[in-house]
Amino acid sequence: MAEVLRMQDITKIYPNGFMANKDVNLVIREGEIHALVGENGAGKTTLMKILFGMEDFQGGQVLLDGKDACISSPLDAIAKGIGMVHQHFMQVPSLSVAENVTLGIEPGQGLLFDKKKAAQITQEISDRYQLKVNANERIADMGVGLRQKVEILKALVRKCRILILDEPTAVLTPQETQELFVQLKALKKDGIAIIFISHKLEEVMALCDRVTVLRAGRTVGTDVIENLNPTKISRMMVGRDVVLEIEKEPAAPTELVLQVEDIHYKNAENIMTVNGVTFGIRRGEVVGIAGVEGNGQNEVAELISGMLPLTQGEIRICGKSIRGKSVRRIRDMGMAYISEDRMVYGCAANLPIRENMMADRIHSQKYRKFGLFIDTKKINQDIDGLIETFEVACDDRAQPVRMLSGGNIQKVIVAREFSSGAHLILANQPTRGIDVGTTEMIRKTLVRKAREEGVAVLLVSSDLNEVLEVSDRLLVMKDGKIVAHFEDASLVSEELLGEYMLGVRQMTSEEMGEMV
Amino acid sequence: MKETRKIEFGFEIFRIIVALAIAYGITLLCIMIISDDPFQAVYMFAVGPFTSIRRLGQLFGKFIPYLLTGAGMCFVYASNRFNLIGEGVYLMSGCLVAYVAVQLGGAGIPHILFVLLLLVVGALTGALFGSVPALLREKMNINETVVSIMMNWAMLYLATYLVKTKMYDNSITYMASKPIPQEARLTALIPRTQLHTGIFVGIIAVAVTALIFYRTALGYDIRICGANPKFAKASGINMTATLILAQVMGAALAGLGGAVDILGIYDRYMWTALTNMGFDGLIVAVLSKKNPVFIPLGAFLLAYMRTGASILNYTTEIPIEFVDIMQAVIILLIAAEHFLGGFKEKLIFRASKEKNKEVA
Numbered sequence: 001m002a003e004v005l006r007m008q009d010i011t012k013i014y015p016n017g018f019m020a021n022k023d024v025n026l027v028i029r030e031g032e033i034h035a036l037v038g039e040n041g042a043g044k045t046t047l048m049k050i051l052f053g054m055e056d057f058q059g060g061q062v063l064l065d066g067k068d069a070c071i072s073s074p075l076d077a078i079a080k081g082i083g084m085v086h087q088h089f090m091q092v093p094s095l096s097v098a099e100n101v102t103l104g105i106e107p108g109q110g111l112l113f114d115k116k117k118a119a120q121i122t123q124e125i126s127d128r129y130q131l132k133v134n135a136n137e138r139i140a141d142m143g144v145g146l147r148q149k150v151e152i153l154k155a156l157v158r159k160c161r162i163l164i165l166d167e168p169t170a171v172l173t174p175q176e177t178q179e180l181f182v183q184l185k186a187l188k189k190d191g192i193a194i195i196f197i198s199h200k201l202e203e204v205m206a207l208c209d210r211v212t213v214l215r216a217g218r219t220v221g222t223d224v225i226e227n228l229n230p231t232k233i234s235r236m237m238v239g240r241d242v243v244l245e246i247e248k249e250p251a252a253p254t255e256l257v258l259q260v261e262d263i264h265y266k267n268a269e270n271i272m273t274v275n276g277v278t279f280g281i282r283r284g285e286v287v288g289i290a291g292v293e294g295n296g297q298n299e300v301a302e303l304i305s306g307m308l309p310l311t312q313g314e315i316r317i318c319g320k321s322i323r324g325k326s327v328r329r330i331r332d333m334g335m336a337y338i339s340e341d342r343m344v345y346g347c348a349a350n351l352p353i354r355e356n357m358m359a360d361r362i363h364s365q366k367y368r369k370f371g372l373f374i375d376t377k378k379i380n381q382d383i384d385g386l387i388e389t390f391e392v393a394c395d396d397r398a399q400p401v402r403m404l405s406g407g408n409i410q411k412v413i414v415a416r417e418f419s420s421g422a423h424l425i426l427a428n429q430p431t432r433g434i435d436v437g438t439t440e441m442i443r444k445t446l447v448r449k450a451r452e453e454g455v456a457v458l459l460v461s462s463d464l465n466e467v468l469e470v471s472d473r474l475l476v477m478k479d480g481k482i483v484a485h486f487e488d489a490s491l492v493s494e495e496l497l498g499e500y501m502l503g504v505r506q507m508t509s510e511e512m513g514e515m516v
Numbered sequence: 517m518k519e520t521r522k523i524e525f526g527f528e529i530f531r532i533i534v535a536l537a538i539a540y541g542i543t544l545l546c547i548m549i550i551s552d553d554p555f556q557a558v559y560m561f562a563v564g565p566f567t568s569i570r571r572l573g574q575l576f577g578k579f580i581p582y583l584l585t586g587a588g589m590c591f592v593y594a595s596n597r598f599n600l601i602g603e604g605v606y607l608m609s610g611c612l613v614a615y616v617a618v619q620l621g622g623a624g625i626p627h628i629l630f631v632l633l634l635l636v637v638g639a640l641t642g643a644l645f646g647s648v649p650a651l652l653r654e655k656m657n658i659n660e661t662v663v664s665i666m667m668n669w670a671m672l673y674l675a676t677y678l679v680k681t682k683m684y685d686n687s688i689t690y691m692a693s694k695p696i697p698q699e700a701r702l703t704a705l706i707p708r709t710q711l712h713t714g715i716f717v718g719i720i721a722v723a724v725t726a727l728i729f730y731r732t733a734l735g736y737d738i739r740i741c742g743a744n745p746k747f748a749k750a751s752g753i754n755m756t757a758t759l760i761l762a763q764v765m766g767a768a769l770a771g772l773g774g775a776v777d778i779l780g781i782y783d784r785y786m787w788t789a790l791t792n793m794g795f796d797g798l799i800v801a802v803l804s805k806k807n808p809v810f811i812p813l814g815a816f817l818l819a820y821m822r823t824g825a826s827i828l829n830y831t832t833e834i835p836i837e838f839v840d841i842m843q844a845v846i847i848l849l850i851a852a853e854h855f856l857g858g859f860k861e862k863l864i865f866r867a868s869k870e871k872n873k874e875v876a
Contacts (some may be wrong), residue, residue: 150699
């Protein structure tokens with residue numbers, strides 16, 4: 001098979017001095033599905049951004065069909081036959097599929113837009129690859145799975161020969177993932193080369209022809225799938241064996257810490273994103289909330305943490321209502337919160353590690369000196385202790401957080417939240433986009449906190465492996481409601497969980513039983 | 517990565533020097549073009565402030581209030597609010613301090629006590645007027661920039677009204693208050709110069725600001741609120757209280773600046789136009805990059821440029837507006853993060869590459 005793309009000795013250094021790629025090599029052949037795997041921060045996304053013309057690079061060469069291709073912008077990349085499906089869809093929700101797909105290459109004469117022609121072009125390609133997308137449907141009315149197909153359509157309509165998919169299955173249920181794989185294989189038969197970025201090794205094994213592994217910005221190696229297995233790949237990724245299974249003793253829950261009673265939340269668009277949710281968490285147990293993102297899980301976490309105002313229903317921590325209380329007061333009641341978006345709610349990127357770790361406790365009497373001042377010595381001592389315990393890779397406590405890698409930023413955040421002495425820890429997508437090593441540390445710490453310190457843990461995650469491994473009890477949310485409750489998460493399969501998340505199945509309230 | 521931080525720091529200094537060099541270059545070039553005696557003009561502008569004790573004193577006369585307004589605006593700027601109330605408060609505080617001084621003059625209050633009392637009046641005036649835009653912003657989400665700019669004008673006319681109706685001195689031909697009693701005035705450290713004891717007030721204020729910034733919980737709160745308000749909220753910081761306090765303290769310092777200036781340099785209250793000292797305070801805060809430790813540096817730099825400009829103005833035919841242009845260039849270049857940014861990236865790139873070579 002002919003070689004369509006060769007990225008040779010690519011070196012990329014970000015303005016903060018972080019070397020994201022170092023002499024990386026990647027060769028893509030016509031009609032293959034090529035997996036690009038590696039821990040987060042290994043440089044996969046950066047490499048793809050370079051290929052798509054979104055980032056410049058300081059060393060190396062990009063060759064298309066053996067010829068030096070200087071890709072200057074995404075527009076240029078598209079012109080040269082490269083298409084990219086981003087993790088976050090680039091779509092206009094109020095427009096139809098056809099209008100979105102032909103945006104920028106609108107058919108028609110002069111200033112006139114030929115809507116019929118656009119729909120026709122779109123539908124033709126959708127049908128050819130059996131993407132099952134209706135060209136006249138509005139994006140806003142479509143599910144995540146279909147919206148992703150629209151992204152693929154956009155690339156296909158622009159006649160791409162190389163299609164980049166950046167973690168396409170992160171937002172999909174197992175069933176939708178299977179469907180996507182069938183369609184990707186159809187594209188492959190047509191000679192389109194696909195670069196598939198993923199964390200999920202089973203998917204890579206099931207779909208791809210060859211695999212390139214990156215680690216810490218360097219190429220570890222490329223091999224055909226027949227020579228590999230998940231254990232081998234994960235060893236290449238981290239350079240050691242990763243225990244993705246968490247060993248834990250059975251939970252022995254005692255008194256109730258968190259009580260959530262029939263809460264509702266209406267968002268700014270007047271949509272009931274949380275619609276009557278009731279559950280409880282006891283000391284010593286981890287309760288997971290699974291669900292496709294955007295089904296109200298995030299709002300539940302934000303309501304409990306006090307980030308969103310509680311208007312309907314009741315939430316109690318250790319028996320006391322949080323209604324009308326500020327985040328400060330709720331934290332004082334024993335709540336710790338690892339928020340979903342770490343760069344927005346989890347840290348101040350321009351400030352040093354010190355300020356970031358002290359943000360929630362700087363007013364504590366523990367750090368007071370002479371009444372008015374803070375005890376810098378004690379603060380520095382404690383911070384150095386946290387940096388050591390959580391193995392934050394940094395120069396020192398004065399280093400701005402923005403200079404750290406994603407995994408290390410998350411370590412700074414969890415170091416703060418895990419050390420606040422809370423009775424209740426809310427972990428909202430705590431390991432999203434984080435390297436395997438840090439992920440493992442965070443998951444183990446969540447379990448250890450529950451078992452050894454009797455903390456009540458609420459884990460909100462769209463990573464099925466994570467909720468199944470870490471949780472004792474498991475809830476599933478769909479459309480703002482709890483649709484399933486499992487007393488023992490370890491007995492649930494990913495497929496079954498997927499069916500509840502997708503709404504194929506739903507438990508009756510008798511089946512769910514008492515949710516505390 | 518330690519290397520990166522060193523480069524960033526070294527680069528920051530380098531960038532300021534280059535910005536100054538470019539701005540000076542542009543100005544000097546223009547002076548050459550429009551002046552009949554360019555060398556004299558350049559000399560006056562660059563070295564003028566240091567040519568006599570009186571001129572050096574003039575420089576300090578500006579440096580002292582800059583310390584105070586700079587520290588004040590540092591509070592406001594670090595909390596990421598563009599509250600410009602310092603400008604109006606400076607003038608209002610000068611007015612009220614002069615009024616109180618005139619009223620209490622001759623009552624036999626000892627000098628030190630009298631001055632302290634007047635400084636308190638100045639700071640309180642600042643805090644009082646400064647709390648208006650701060651409260652409106654934090655409680656009712658009304659844009660603080662708009663409110664503070666409108667209030668600046670209102671305060672100017674209020675002060676003018678007070679001078680006209682309550683403080684006017686019939687014995688002179690221009691509009692000014694009655695003379696400020698001698699026992700209320702700050703003493704000159706060097707006779708017949710503008711270097712007065714207010715400098716100690718300025719130094720103490722800067723030290724206290726630095727202390728609050730880095731040695732109190734409030735300082736942490738202010739910086740976190742300024743750097744990322746959403747994170748501040750999620751960490752449980754009381755943002756409303758923190759930001760109101762930061763803005764009010766900033767205004768109080770600006771008020772103190774007005775008081776020190778009027779008691780140090782003027783014998784009567786006579787401001788009938790905005791003084792620009794509040795805005796200059798913001799420039800000082802920008803120059804010192806939100807770090808109170810650098811305020812004396814920023815204040816000195818600006819005082820030096822302003823003094824050079826006014827000397828240039830009265831010794832040559834070059835208009836003072838001209839120097840404003842140069843100042844604008846400097847501030848623009850320093851404030852623009854990406855000026856020479858490509859060069860910085862290259863430096864970091866090279867350092868990073870070398871380090872990786874060593875490792876390999």
